[in-house]
Amino acid sequence: MTKLKSNSPLIEKDLAYNWHPFTQMKHHETHPPIPIKRTDGCYLIDMDNNRYLDTISSWWCTIHGHNHPAIVHALSTQAKTMCHTLYAGTTHQPVADLSEKLVAITPKGLNRVFYTDNGSTAIEMALKCSVAYFKRKGYSQKNRFVSLEHGYHGDTLGCMSVSHVSEFNQEFSALATPAIKIPVPIECNKPDQLNMNGFITYCANVFSGFLKSNNNEVAALVVEPLLQAAGGFRMYPPQFLDMLGNLCTNYNVHLIVDEVATGFGRTGRHFAVDHVPNLSPDFLCLSKGLTSGTLPLAATLTTQKIYDAFYDDSKSNMFAHGHTYCANPLGCAVALATLSLFETDRTLDHVAKLSAMLDRKHDQFNAIHGVLNTRQLGSIFAMTIPSLPSIHTELCARGRSAGFWLRPLGDTLYFMPPLSIPVKTYEHLVDTVAEILTDILPT
Numbered sequence: 001m002t003k004l005k006s007n008s009p010l011i012e013k014d015l016a017y018n019w020h021p022f023t024q025m026k027h028h029e030t031h032p033p034i035p036i037k038r039t040d041g042c043y044l045i046d047m048d049n050n051r052y053l054d055t056i057s058s059w060w061c062t063i064h065g066h067n068h069p070a071i072v073h074a075l076s077t078q079a080k081t082m083c084h085t086l087y088a089g090t091t092h093q094p095v096a097d098l099s100e101k102l103v104a105i106t107p108k109g110l111n112r113v114f115y116t117d118n119g120s121t122a123i124e125m126a127l128k129c130s131v132a133y134f135k136r137k138g139y140s141q142k143n144r145f146v147s148l149e150h151g152y153h154g155d156t157l158g159c160m161s162v163s164h165v166s167e168f169n170q171e172f173s174a175l176a177t178p179a180i181k182i183p184v185p186i187e188c189n190k191p192d193q194l195n196m197n198g199f200i201t202y203c204a205n206v207f208s209g210f211l212k213s214n215n216n217e218v219a220a221l222v223v224e225p226l227l228q229a230a231g232g233f234r235m236y237p238p239q240f241l242d243m244l245g246n247l248c249t250n251y252n253v254h255l256i257v258d259e260v261a262t263g264f265g266r267t268g269r270h271f272a273v274d275h276v277p278n279l280s281p282d283f284l285c286l287s288k289g290l291t292s293g294t295l296p297l298a299a300t301l302t303t304q305k306i307y308d309a310f311y312d313d314s315k316s317n318m319f320a321h322g323h324t325y326c327a328n329p330l331g332c333a334v335a336l337a338t339l340s341l342f343e344t345d346r347t348l349d350h351v352a353k354l355s356a357m358l359d360r361k362h363d364q365f366n367a368i369h370g371v372l373n374t375r376q377l378g379s380i381f382a383m384t385i386p387s388l389p390s391i392h393t394e395l396c397a398r399g400r401s402a403g404f405w406l407r408p409l410g411d412t413l414y415f416m417p418p419l420s421i422p423v424k425t426y427e428h429l430v431d432t433v434a435e436i437l438t439d440i441l442p443t
């Protein structure tokens with residue numbers, strides 16, 4: 001039984017029975033989890049009615065704010081008629097409507113939607129489908145993957161194999177063959193002897209060099225477009241993604257784009273791939289913002305060409321893959337409401353305002369001793385603070401006293417609040433955190 005300094009029955013019960021994700025549970029002996037009673041818009045509210053601004057959108061999901069009335073309405077309306085039906089041998093209106101919408105707003109050529117229920121399973125589907133496609137086309141040796149250094153694609157075995165090997169997943173490396181990793185042109189890692197264009201070309205050449213001799217073994221390249229979120233909010237230019245896309249086409253390798261974190265307006269466009277005109281991914285993986293943080297749902301979009309490879313009189317040629325909650329009607333109804341809000345609330349126009357405000361904040365952080373590499377993409381703002389691990393606890397405690405729920409990642413501090421956050425509220429968060437950092441970072 002966990003020893004605990006707490007007089008909250010909820011915390012005690014939670015820690016008596018539960019095991020939290022990505023958590024050293026012993027740490028909770030001295031730092032118990034915060035019991036959240038309810039959520040409201042951009043806020044998490046604890047049992048004592050303290051309100052905390054959700055600066056990371058509850059793991060990057062919430063787009064329109066918690067409990068948005070239109071989404072709650074869609075959920076309760078759908079729940080009255082149908083909560084669930086298996087999605088094999090049946091269909092339903094919410095899934096047909098949602099797929100039509102997703103096909104309309106994603107890049108041209110993506111016109112088939114396969115549903116799963118979280119980001120990892122959206123990627124797993126793409127990995128398996130890519131290999132199965134090539135097998136059907138006579139390329140059965142094409143069963144390796146290439147991915148970007150510092151990428152993160154989830155925690156299932158396939159996803160770990162295409163993710164960066166880190167202290168968290170190293171112990172499982174014998175279970176999944178790691179993908180070939182290629183370098184990423186991140187501004188702050190640029191070698192002195194290269195300019196940024198040279199660095200981009202160098203990284204693309206590593207990929208093309210590998211493909212020249214190994215493309216007959218490679219099924220797909222898997223990338224997070226423009227932003228490697230869990231890898232430390234590393235941002236790379238659209239030009240690099242464009243080059244990778246062209247190389248994939250030239251070498252008959254699929255491009256799997258993981259928009260699990262970047263999708264749904266975060267980067268200022270609907271999808272990060274929209275920053276690269278004419279990019280044609282073979283798979284586009286969506287989750288998180290798809291339901292604005294309301295229900296677990298994921299979708300992997302792919303092309304007619306890939307779909308057709310499985311379309312046959314023979315059952316054995318089908319794509320033999322699926323999950324119990326594929327295309328859950330509640331999730332689909334909520335996703336439809338989420339997409340409608342982009343239009344009624346003019347969400348992307350609002351993100352442009354958030355982005356303009358953040359654009360003015362770089363100097364303020366760069367002036368703080370110990371803060372490096374401020375960076376921004378749409379509504380996302382991040383910085384590197386090498387000494388962050390040593391000030392983590394104090395920073396989060398000071399943040400909470402000021403009404404902010406912060407969750408730094410290693411030496412990276414970032415803000416990724418719901419897109420519905422008012423500009424003034426976001427500005428207050430940024431200014432207050434700058435003050436806290438000035439106060440607690442050693443000079």
Ligand SMILES: Cc1ncc(COP(=O)(O)O)c(C=O)c1O
Binds near residue numbers: 118119120154259287
């Ligand atoms: C880019 C990316 N892909 C995949 C995943 C995995 O998603 P999930 O945690 O829903 O399995 C994440 C999770 O953070 C992610 O950021």
